[in-house]
Amino acid sequence: MLLIRSGHKRLLQGSGILALALVLSCASVNSRIDEHRDEFTSYDSDTQLKLQNGDIEPGFTETMVYIAKGHPAEKTQRSSGGKLISVWRYGTSKPQEVRTNVPNSSDSLSGSFGYPEFGPRAAHHPPAHYQNRPRMEIEFENGRVKSWR
Numbered sequence: 139m140l141l142i143r144s145g146h147k148r149l150l151q152g153s154g155i156l157a158l159a160l161v162l163s164c165a166s167v168n169s170r171i172d173e174h175r176d177e178f179t180s181y182d183s184d185t186q187l188k189l190q191n192g193d194i195e196p197g198f199t200e201t202m203v204y205i206a207k208g209h210p211a212e213k214t215q216r217s218s219g220g221k222l223i224s225v226w227r228y229g230t231s232k233p234q235e236v237r238t239n240v241p242n243s244s245d246s247l248s249g250s251f252g253y254p255e256f257g258p259r260a261a262h263h264p265p266a267h268y269q270n271r272p273r274m275e276i277e278f279e280n281g282r283v284k285s286w287r
Contacts, residue, residue, distance in 0.1 A: 167189075167192065167205070170205045171189070171205055174201055174204075178205060189202060193206060194206050194286065196284065198283045200224075200226075200281055203276060203278075207276075211227055224281075225275060225276070225278075226275070226278070227275050228273055228275075229273040229274065274287070275287055
């Protein structure tokens with residue numbers, strides 16, 4: 139009988155989850171390649187490898203980005219300089235704190251030696267709200283990647 143210590147068991151479980159995620163991500167890329175097999179096979183080997191790895195470049199078509207990244211979480215359009223720009227957004231990052239009324243230095247929460255002040259003269263810290271930001275945003279002009287961030 140093989141005994142596995144609890145720390146090693148967690149490591150094995152974590153490794154298994156990571157391997158499953160890797161297999162699933164490859165499977166989804168492969169399924170998107172299968173959807174567009176004729177177009178994919180028309181690309182040179184360097185481009186095929188980039189798409190399989192989920193990489194994109196300026197000039198890639200919307201189909202190429204779909205193969206590499208999958209369906210975006212959101213698609214929008216905007217006008218810039220008289221040109222129509224399509225924007226694809228993928229996923230969201232952790233919510234980021236945004237304060238709309240940041241106190242100035244005289245209203246600081248820090249008292250003597252960096253400790254917060256207490257009592258009637260203590261500073262008021264405004265409430266915060268949180269915004270989700272896209273992990274990746276890709277801009278297309280005339281159906282081709284113009285930029286991303």
